[in-house]
Amino acid sequence: MTAPSSPRPAFRWRGAVAVALAAAFGLVATAWPLLAAPGGALTETTSGPWLFALLLPVVTAVALVQLAEGGMDARAVAMLGVLSAVVAAVRPFGAGAAGVETVFFLIILAGRVFGPGFGFILGNTGLFASALLTGGVGPWMPYQMFAAAFVGLGAGLLPGPNAAAPETRRGRFGEIAMLAAYAVVASLAFGLLLNLSFWPFAITQGNLTYVPGGGLGENLSRLLAYSLATSLGWDLGRAATTALLIALTGPILLRVMRRTARRARWTSAAE
Amino acid sequence: MKTAVSRAAHHGAHPVAWWGWALLLATAASRTANPWLLLLVVAVSGLVVTWCRGDEPWSGAYRVFLLIGAAAIAVRMVFYVVFGGADGATVLFELPSVQLPEWAAGFRLGGAVSAEGALAAAYDGLRLATLLVCVGAANALASPRRLLRSVPAALYEVSVAVVVALSVAPQLVESVARIRRARALRGNVSRSPANLMRTVVVPVLHDALDRSLALAAAMASRGYGRASDIPAAARRATSAFLLTGMLGLCAGAYALLGSATPAPVAWSLLACGAGAAVFGIAFASRRVPRTRYRADVFGGRDWAVLLSGAAAVAGTVLSGIAEPGTLWPATSPLAVPPLPLYAACGVLIAAAPALLAPNTSTKAGPR
Incomplete structure (x- = not known):
């Protein structure tokens, strides 16, 4: 898939299988309120969701071990470190205003240039480093890391030649448009999944709560009402700012990152 | 020469022990909605944090998490008032109520606000707030840098990337200041975003990425990232x-x-x-064939910190068996909730780290 000399970590089949399994687990860990069938084991205990929150880091670690195994050299590690630092540095800019999200556009652009595996790891390390720098390691962090990782992965899997810039002006425009559209979809999905992950904890009585064993129809309408009532503004703001930032900074940042990706190929003979 | 023991005593307990202790305390809190017990958990975590934390940048995290916890209670109360919840006999006040049509999920907004329902919402919010405060205590107590040293060796590359990120982030700030100064010297005082993007952001990013290439070359020449000969x-x-x-x-x-x-x-x-x-x-x-410089040992005191956290969980389990009903006090009819004795004793034992691993470094002067 990639030339051995590029700094993109190779995305081997074992890593791909591990990431696919992690995605399947993550879907249950976040969307269990919708998927749990009446009479299932999850609807009868209260400890299941806590268990998911504790198991999610284990699953992420396994996926990272499989991805990193043999596929990462010093260039990828150093590049990851620097880009994670940039992610951690721009994250506080988004914390002040409602829904302004300044992290995703970087993860999406880096995932596009350096590939799906790199995007996945960058989503994890970037948010982890930012949480460590600000002392904000909360119960939401595993979910955020996990979701950001898949945002980066998806950006790397978008069609088109990732490492090389499109030749024509139209191609470049199309690429930015595609990334911006992906950003909107990813931001909205991110908001909905994060809502899902803490919805059963945030509110336990009233009309908007999760009904254990209520089934998909009952709980989906309640979830949508809850999202509408609480976070739709934030989600739309996140989608709009991410797409806007990609449209504004994408052309320059893609060029900068591609230049680095080209320059990083200095050991093609040694491998 | 410092021995491992004196170094550990100087640095406080192991970060993994602090996280374990805090998560066990949070588990104990998640097993109850008794307000006395929850307030006791908050008090114990606050006591341990004030006695044991250092004066590092992350040590102030506890207060932030206290505020987040307070916000969680407030949000829960607002949700109760607006969207309704448990009904009760003692009506505090009536809000004008709106019945949403069936296509909009058919919810009722507003309506009667009862003391019983408000109390249930408050207990529930307090429970979530206590969980958050426990996590905040771990944030304030555990050193993230020491925690990174405890990452499993299989995640070596990823943890190195995070360490690089933690060291590069301050350099980015310095880089921004340097490039802005150079820009001002060139007489460029334009404040338009496009100009800032071209003359500040791009050079900073170029600088950082070039530095990462130099760092990678330095790391490669010292043997990092070599393909280890694993069969x-x-x-x-x-x-x-x-x-x-x-x-x-x-x-x-x-x-x-x-x-x-x-x-x-x-x-x-x-x-x-x-x-x-x-x-x-x-x-x-x-x-993974890596050696560690000054391995961070998990000693007897760290086990004691963990065990004290486990005592809190054991206390709630005992109370659940011996005094059923005290852990989940009824709010209707209104009553003063009883204090579950075993659970309270367990939570008090969890305050032991305040004596086991107090922070002495600030009293002994600068490190």
Whole structure:
């Protein structure tokens, strides 16, 4: 898939299988309120969701071990470190205003240039480093890391030649448009999944709560009402700012990152 | 020369011990809605934080998490008032109520606000707030840099990337200041975003990425990231363990969702998967030939900190058996909730780290 000399970590089949399994687990860990069938084991205990929150880091670690195994050299590690630092540095800019999200556009652009595996790891390390720098390691962090990782992965899997810039002006425009559209979809999905992950904890009585064993129809309408009532503004703001930032900074940042990706190929003979 | 013991005493307990203690305390809090017990947990965590934290940048995290907890209670109360909840006999006040049409999920907004419902909402919010405060205590107590040293060796590359990120972030600030100064010297005082983008952001990013290439060259020349000679068989075995573990976790999780699989089978599938995954990570860590400079040992005092946290969980379990009903006090009719004795004793034991691992470094002067 990639030339051995590029700094993109190779995305081997074992890593791909591990990431696919992690995605399947993550879907249950976040969307269990919708998927749990009446009479299932999850609807009868209260400890299941806590268990998911504790198991999610284990699953992420396994996926990272499989991805990193043999596929990462010093260039990828150093590049990851620097880009994670940039992610951690721009994250506080988004914390002040409602829904302004300044992290995703970087993860999406880096995932596009350096590939799906790199995007996945960058989503994890970037948010982890930012949480460590600000002392904000909360119960939401595993979910955020996990979701950001898949945002980066998806950006790397978008069609088109990732490492090389499109030749024509139209191609470049199309690429930015595609990334911006992906950003909107990813931001909205991110908001909905994060809502899902803490919805059963945030509110336990009233009309908007999760009904254990209520089934998909009952709980989906309640979830949508809850999202509408609480976070739709934030989600739309996140989608709009991410797409806007990609449209504004994408052309320059893609060029900068591609230049680095080209320059990083200095050991093609040694491998 | 400092021995390992004196160094550990100087640095406080192991970060993994602090996280374990805080998560155990949070587990104890999640098993109850008794306000006395929850307030006791908050008090104990506050006491331990004030006695044991250092004066590092992250030490102020506890107060932030207290505020987040207060916000959680407030949000819960607002939700109760607006969207309704448990009904009760003692009506405090009536809000004008709106019945949403059926296509908009048919919810009722507003309506009567009763003391019983408000109390139930407050207990519930307090429970969530206590969980958050426990996590905040771990943030304030555990040093993230020491925690990174405890990351399994199999995640070596990823943890190195995070360490690089933590060291590069301050350099970025310095880089921004340097480039802005150079820009001002060139007479460029334009404040338009496009100009700032071209003359500040792009140079900073270029600088950082070029620095990463230099760093990578330095790391490669010192032997980082070399392909370690792990036998192919061992590598395959590790992968097999990890992937089996993941499969088990997925199968267990899906089995928990449906009603077709009996619960014990689903739980044991999940447990086996988790076990295989953890074993796979441990196995992969042993295969990685890295040595550690000044290994951070997990000593007797760290075990004691963990055990004191476990005492709180044990207390709530005992109370659940011996004094049923005290852990989940009824709010209707209104009554002063009783204090579960065993659980309270357990939570008080969890304050032991204040004596076991007090922070002495600030009293002894600068380090």
